[in-house]
Amino acid sequence: MKYTKRVNFLKGLLNIIGVFILLLLMLSILNCILFFHDKGAKNTILSIIFSLIFFGGYFMTIFTLRKILNSILEKNPFIPENIICLRKIGYYILSIGLIDAIVNYPKPNNTGFILITSHGSLKPIIFLYISLSLLAFILADVFKMAIDIKEENDLTI
The missing domain is CATH 1.10.287 (Helix Hairpins)
Known part of the structure; x- marks a missing residue:
């Protein structure tokens, strides 16, 4: 409930x-x-x-x-469809981060912590996008392991 x-x-x-x-x-x-x-x-x-x-x-x-x-x-959270969904979420977040980096790269900005190059700047939020996408991929692998363990336990009973 x-x-x-x-x-x-x-x-x-x-x-x-x-x-x-x-x-x-x-x-x-x-x-x-x-x-x-x-x-x-x-x-x-x-x-x-x-x-x-x-x-x-x-x-x-x-x-x-x-x-x-x-x-x-x-x-019923441990199903193969959720593994696919988590991987999709990882790709969506990674694409959002890449688009954000592409759009904001040519804008040099001197405020806050940034990685400045001669042509533009990268903001640290790109690392957050990468970390969140990696988290989604890791969760997908954990769900895959949980499904494998569940199937193995179902066979032993």
């Missing part, structure tokens, strides 16, 4: 975050369209593509997390 309340709360929170991310995506695309004349066609199209990948990665991460929460509600 207590797991059900917690999982339903998390699903509701993911719904709110998902709506907020969709709103940010629409505002980002609207911003690109409104400032079309300032940026030019090539930069506007690139901005729209990067916005779709960036916010789409967040949205797909939330959608995939909801799938995992549904399997927890069914009291």
Whole structure:
């Protein structure tokens, strides 16, 4: 019972975050369209593509997390689909980090801790994206091991 309340709360929170991310995506695309004349066609199209990948990665991460929460509600979290979902989350987070690094690299910034090169700067948040994606990949491997152990135990009983 207590797991059900917690999982339903998390699903509701993911719904709110998902709506907020969709709103940010629409505002980002609207911003690109409104400032079309300032940026030019090539930069506007690139901005729209990067916005779709960036916010789409967040949205797909939330959608995939909801799938995992549904399997927890069914009291069957150790299934092969969750391994696939965790790996997808790792790829989504890694792609978000790479897009963030590409978009923000040419902007030299002297505030905070940054890695400055002669052409731009990398912010430390890229390491957070990499760490979170590695965490998702590690969790996928742990789930794979749990499934193998569960199948082995099922055969011995």
